[in-house]
Amino acid sequence: MKAPRPRLRDVAEAAQTSTKTASRVINGDVRVSASTRARVEQAVVDLGYRPDPLARSLRLGQDETIGVVVDEVGDPFFASVIGEIERMALDRGVSVIIASTRRLAERERIVLDGLLQRRVAGLIIASISDTHAYLRTSPCPLVFIDRAAEDLAADAVVVDDRGGARMAIEHLMRHGHRRIAYIGDRLDTATARYRLAGYRDALEAAGIAPDEDLVAEVEPAKGDAGVAAETLLRLANPPTAIFSANTRCSLGTLPTVHRLRRTDIGFVSFGDFAMADTITPAITIIEHSPELIGRLAAERLFSRLAGEDPPVETILAPLRVVPRGSGELGPA
Amino acid sequence: MKAPRPRLRDVAEAAQTSTKTASRVINGDVRVSASTRARVEQAVVDLGYRPDPLARSLRLGQDETIGVVVDEVGDPFFASVIGEIERMALDRGVSVIIASTRRLAERERIVLDGLLQRRVAGLIIASISDTHAYLRTSPCPLVFIDRAAEDLAADAVVVDDRGGARMAIEHLMRHGHRRIAYIGDRLDTATARYRLAGYRDALEAAGIAPDEDLVAEVEPAKGDAGVAAETLLRLANPPTAIFSANTRCSLGTLPTVHRLRRTDIGFVSFGDFAMADTITPAITIIEHSPELIGRLAAERLFSRLAGEDPPVETILAPLRVVPRGSGELGPA
DNA sequence: CACCGCTGTGACATCGATTACCTCGTCCGG
DNA sequence: CCGGACGAGGTAATCGATGTCACAGCGGTG
Numbered sequence: 001m002k003a004p005r006p007r008l009r010d011v012a013e014a015a016q017t018s019t020k021t022a023s024r025v026i027n028g029d030v031r032v033s034a035s036t037r038a039r040v041e042q043a044v045v046d047l048g049y050r051p052d053p054l055a056r057s058l059r060l061g062q063d064e065t066i067g068v069v070v071d072e073v074g075d076p077f078f079a080s081v082i083g084e085i086e087r088m089a090l091d092r093g094v095s096v097i098i099a100s101t102r103r104l105a106e107r108e109r110i111v112l113d114g115l116l117q118r119r120v121a122g123l124i125i126a127s128i129s130d131t132h133a134y135l136r137t138s139p140c141p142l143v144f145i146d147r148a149a150e151d152l153a154a155d156a157v158v159v160d161d162r163g164g165a166r167m168a169i170e171h172l173m174r175h176g177h178r179r180i181a182y183i184g185d186r187l188d189t190a191t192a193r194y195r196l197a198g199y200r201d202a203l204e205a206a207g208i209a210p211d212e213d214l215v216a217e218v219e220p221a222k223g224d225a226g227v228a229a230e231t232l233l234r235l236a237n238p239p240t241a242i243f244s245a246n247t248r249c250s251l252g253t254l255p256t257v258h259r260l261r262r263t264d265i266g267f268v269s270f271g272d273f274a275m276a277d278t279i280t281p282a283i284t285i286i287e288h289s290p291e292l293i294g295r296l297a298a299e300r301l302f303s304r305l306a307g308e309d310p311p312v313e314t315i316l317a318p319l320r321v322v323p324r325g326s327g328e329l330g331p332a
Numbered sequence: 333m334k335a336p337r338p339r340l341r342d343v344a345e346a347a348q349t350s351t352k353t354a355s356r357v358i359n360g361d362v363r364v365s366a367s368t369r370a371r372v373e374q375a376v377v378d379l380g381y382r383p384d385p386l387a388r389s390l391r392l393g394q395d396e397t398i399g400v401v402v403d404e405v406g407d408p409f410f411a412s413v414i415g416e417i418e419r420m421a422l423d424r425g426v427s428v429i430i431a432s433t434r435r436l437a438e439r440e441r442i443v444l445d446g447l448l449q450r451r452v453a454g455l456i457i458a459s460i461s462d463t464h465a466y467l468r469t470s471p472c473p474l475v476f477i478d479r480a481a482e483d484l485a486a487d488a489v490v491v492d493d494r495g496g497a498r499m500a501i502e503h504l505m506r507h508g509h510r511r512i513a514y515i516g517d518r519l520d521t522a523t524a525r526y527r528l529a530g531y532r533d534a535l536e537a538a539g540i541a542p543d544e545d546l547v548a549e550v551e552p553a554k555g556d557a558g559v560a561a562e563t564l565l566r567l568a569n570p571p572t573a574i575f576s577a578n579t580r581c582s583l584g585t586l587p588t589v590h591r592l593r594r595t596d597i598g599f600v601s602f603g604d605f606a607m608a609d610t611i612t613p614a615i616t617i618i619e620h621s622p623e624l625i626g627r628l629a630a631e632r633l634f635s636r637l638a639g640e641d642p643p644v645e646t647i648l649a650p651l652r653v654v655p656r657g658s659g660e661l662g663p664a
Numbered sequence: 665c666a667c668c669g670c671t672g673t674g675a676c677a678t679c680g681a682t683t684a685c686c687t688c689g690t691c692c693g694g
Numbered sequence: 695c696c697g698g699a700c701g702a703g704g705t706a707a708t709c710g711a712t713g714t715c716a717c718a719g720c721g722g723t724g
Contacts, residue, residue, distance in 0.1 A: 007709090007710055007711085008710065008711060008712090009710080009711095017673080017674085018673070018674045018675075019674090019710090019711075019712085020673075020674060020675085020676095020711095020712075020713085021672080021673060021674070023711065023712060023713095024672095024673090024712095026711095027712085031670095031671060031672060031673090032672070032673085033671085033672060033673090036672080036673085050449055051710080051711070052390075052449070052709085052710050052711070053449060053450050054386065054389050054390045054395065054450065054451060054709085054710080054711095055390050055679090055709070055710035055711045055712090056710080056711055056712080057386050057679095057711095058384075058386045058387050058390050058679050058680070058681095058709090058710080058711080059678075059679055059710080059711050059712050059713085060679085060711085060712075061679070063386065065429070072415060073411060073414050073415040073418050074411050074412045074414070074415030074416070074623075075411075075415075076408060076411065076606070079405060079406050079407075079408065079411030080406045082405050082406070082430070083404060083405040083406030083407075083432070084406070086405050086430060086431065086432055087432070090431065090432070090439075090443070093446070095429050095431070095446070095447075095450065096429065096430055096431075097397070097427050097428065097429050097430075098414070098418060098428055098429075098430055099418065099422065099427070099428075100415070100418055100419070100422070107422075111422070114425070114427070115427075117382055117384070117385060118385050118386065118427065119386060251606050251607070254607065254610050255607075255609060255610045258610045258612075273606060273607070274408070274583050274605060274606055274607065275583070275586065275587075275605070275606065275607035275608075275610075275611055276607075277587060278586050278587045278590045278607075278611055279607055279610055279611045279612070280590075280611070280612050291406075339679095339680055339681085340680065340681060340682095341680080341681095349703075349704085350703065350704050350705080351680090351681075351682090351704090352682080352683080352703070352704060352705080353702080353703055353704075355681065355682060355683085356702095356703085358681095359682085363700095363701060363702065363703090364702070364703085365701085365702065365703090368702080368703080383680080383681070384679085384680050384681070386679085386680080386681095387679070387680035387681045387682090387709090388680080388681055388682080389681095389709095390679090390680080390681080390682095390709050390710070390711095391680080391681050391682045391683085391708075391709055392681085392682075392709090393709075665724105666723105666724100667722105667723085667724095668721105668722085668723085668724105669720100669721095669722090669723105670719105670720085670721090670722105671718100671719090671720085672717105672718090672719090673716100673717085673718085674715105674716090674717090674718105675714105675715095675716090675717105676713105676714085676715090676716105677712105677713085677714075677715100678711100678712085678713075678714095679710105679711095679712090679713105680709105681708100681709090682707105682708080682709090683706100683707085683708080683709105684705105684706095684707080684708095685704105685705090685706090685707095686703105686704080686705080686706100687702100687703085687704075687705095688701105688702090688703090688704100689700100689701090689702090690699105690700085690701085691698105691699090691700085691701105692697105692698090692699085692700105693696105693697100693698100693699105694695100694696090694697095
C-alpha cells in the first residue's frame with residue numbers, strides 16, 4: 001500500500017531525463033536548460049522527493065553530521081554548550097551526534113574513533129586525554145573546547161583558566177583572606193592544572209607560603225568534593241575561604257558547607273550554576289558562559305566546513321568575577 | 333602516504349576469498365569452514381578492517397543510530413535523560429543524534445522528519461505536539477518520554493503528572509495551606525494540563541473553591557516565571573504557598589521569591605534541581621528521576637530494536653514527595 | 665569548410681557492504 | 695549407480711546518489 005520513498009531515478013523518469021541531470025538540478029548545477037530544470041523541479045514536487053542522506057554521505061565520503069564529545073552530557077556546563085551547538089547546527093540542517101567520555105581517555109579514543117568511522121563532517125571535542133597524535137591526520141576539522149589540544153595545531157575555544165583562578169584568589173585576598181583552600185578536579189586534565197597554577201600564582205605574588213593541606217584534588221562525579229570540604233573545614237588550622245575550581249565541585253561542596261553551618265566562609269566558584277545567586281549567601285563566581293563557548297566553537301567549525309581556512313587559533317572566551325556575597329565575606 | 337581505509341574487498345583478497353564469504357565471517361554466518369573463517373579473521377586483524385557504517389546503513393536501509401528529540405538540550409531535566417540514554421547507547425555501539433524542538437510543534441515536525449529521512453533505527457521523543465498521525469506508519473520503533481502520544485499506540489515512559497501534582501497540593505494542605513498558587517508551563521503541552529488538573533483535583537477534594545488569579549501559565553524559557561511569582565505575591569489576597577509544576581519554573585520562580593524576601597512561603601517543586609536541598613529553606617520536591625526515565629525509555633527502545641515485541645505500554649516512573657522544608661512551612 | 669570550444673545531456677562506473685542466486689562437490693538413501 | 699539434499703563459496707545485482715567522460719549540436723573563426 002504505502003509507496004516506497006521516491007528515488008532520484010523516479011524523479012528522472014517522471015521528468016523524462018537521466019538521473020544525472022536530475023541530480024544536477026537538485027544540486028544547483030547551472031548547466032541545465034530552463035525547460036529541463038522546470039520539469040525536474042516539477043517532478044520533485046509531485047513525488048515529494050527528498051534525497052537520501054545516507055546514500056549521499058556514502059558517495060561523498062562524508063556525513064552531514066558533526067560530533068560533539070564531552071565529559072558527560074548531563075553536566076550542566078556541557079549540556080548548555082551542546083544546546084547551543086545543536087541550535088546552530090539545526091539552522092544549517094546539520095545533525096549533531098553526541099558522545100561522552102566519562103573522563104576516560106580510553107573511552108575518548110573509542111568514541112572519537114567511532115565518530116571518525118562514521119565520517120562526520122567535523123568534531124567539537126572537550127578532550128580529556130593529552131595525546132592526540134591519531135587525530136593529526138584527521139579527515140575533518142576539529143575544534144577543541146574547554147581544553148586546548150597541546151600536541152595538535154587545532155582550533156580551540158577556551159577560557160584563561162590560570163588567569164581566572166588567579167582573579168578568584170586575588171578577589172578573596174582583597175577581602176582579607178590569607179588561608180584559602182583549593183578544591184578542584186583531578187590534575188590529569190589540563191584545565192585543572194592551569195587553575196591550580198593560577199591559584200599558586202596568586203598566593204606567591206602575595207607572598208603567602210603554599211600549604212598543601214589546603215589543596216584538594218577530587219573526582220566530582222564520585223561526590224567526594226563534599227568529603228574534601230569537610231576535611232578542610234575540620235583542619236586544626238582551617239582555611240577562611242574556599243576556591244572551587246569548577247561547577248561540579250561547587251555543587252558537591254556547597255551542600256556540605258551548608259550542612260556544617262559554615263556559610264561564614266569565603267567562597268568563589270569557577271563557573272556559574274543554577275541557584276548560585278539564590279542560596280544564602282549568594283555565590284561569587286568566575287563567569288564563563290557555556291553558551292558563548294558553544295557558539296564560538298560551532299561558528300569556527302562551520303566556517304571551516306564552509307571552506308574558509310582561517311589560521312588555527314585558540315580563542316579565549318571572556319571571564320569575569322561576578323561578586324554576589326560569598327566572595328566578599330571577610331575572615332572571621 | 334596514508335593508506336586508505338581497508339575495504340571488505342581488501343580483506344577478501346588478503347584472505348583469498350570473495351567479499352561474500354568475508355562478509356559472512358564478519359556477520360557471523362555459520363556456514364563457513366573453519367579454515368576460511370580463520371583466514372578472514374586474520375586478514376581483518378592484519379588490515380585493521382572496520383566495516384563502513386555508512387555503506388552498511390545504505391544497504392540495510394537503516395542506520396545504527398537513534399534519535400532523541402527533546403524540548404531543549406540545555407534543560408537540566410532533559411540533559412540528564414539524554415545523558416542516561418547516551419550511556420546505554422554507547423554500550424551497544426549505537427550513536428545518538430539529538431535534536432531540540434524549542435517547544436515548537438512545527439520544529440518538531442521538521443526534526444522528526446529529518447531523523448526519519450536519515451533512517452534512524454529508533455526514536456525517543458518528548459513530543460510537544462499532539463498530532464502524530466504522520467508517525468503512525470513510522471518505519472522505526474518510537475518511545476515517548478515525559479508525555480505520551482495520545483493519538484498513537486506507542487510506548488511511553490511518563491510519570492503520573494496528575495497524581496503527582498495532587499500529592500504536592502495535598503502535602504501543602506496538610507501543613508495548613510488553603511490558598512495555593514500554581515505556576516506552570518503553557519497549557520498546550522499535555523504534561524502541563526495534567527499537572528494543573530491534579531492541582532484542581534486536590535483543591536476540589538478539599539472543598540476549596542478555585543481562584544483563577546492563583547493560576548499562572550508561563551513560558552519558563554522566557555524567564556517570565558519570576559514575573560508571575562512577583563505578581564502572585566503582590567496580590568491583595570496573596571497565596572500562602574506556591575506549587576511550581578516543573579523544574580524550570582522553579583528555577584525561574586525561586587530567585588524572585590528570595591529577592592522579595594518571601595522565603596516564609598510554602599513551596600513545592602515538581603522536579604528536583606541542583607542546590608534544591610542547600611538553599612534556605614530547602615525545597616520540598618516531587619521527585620522523578622530523569623536518569624530513570626532515560627533508562628526505562630532506552631531499555632524499551634533497545635528491546636524493540638533487538639526484535640522483541642512486547643505489547644505497547646505506558647510505563648509510569650515512580651514519583652514521591654521529598655520533604656525538605658519549604659513544603660512543610662505553615663501559612664503565616 | 666574544417667576545427668574549436670561551449671552547452672546540455674546521458675550511459676556508466678563508483679562509494680562499500682549485503683544478498684539473491686548460482687555452482688560445484690560430496691555424501692546419502694534407495 | 696543415480697537423484698538430490700546440503701555445505702561452502704563465488705558472481706553480480708543492489709542500495710541511492712554523484713563523478714567521469716563522451717557525445718551531439720551549435721556558433722564562431724581563420
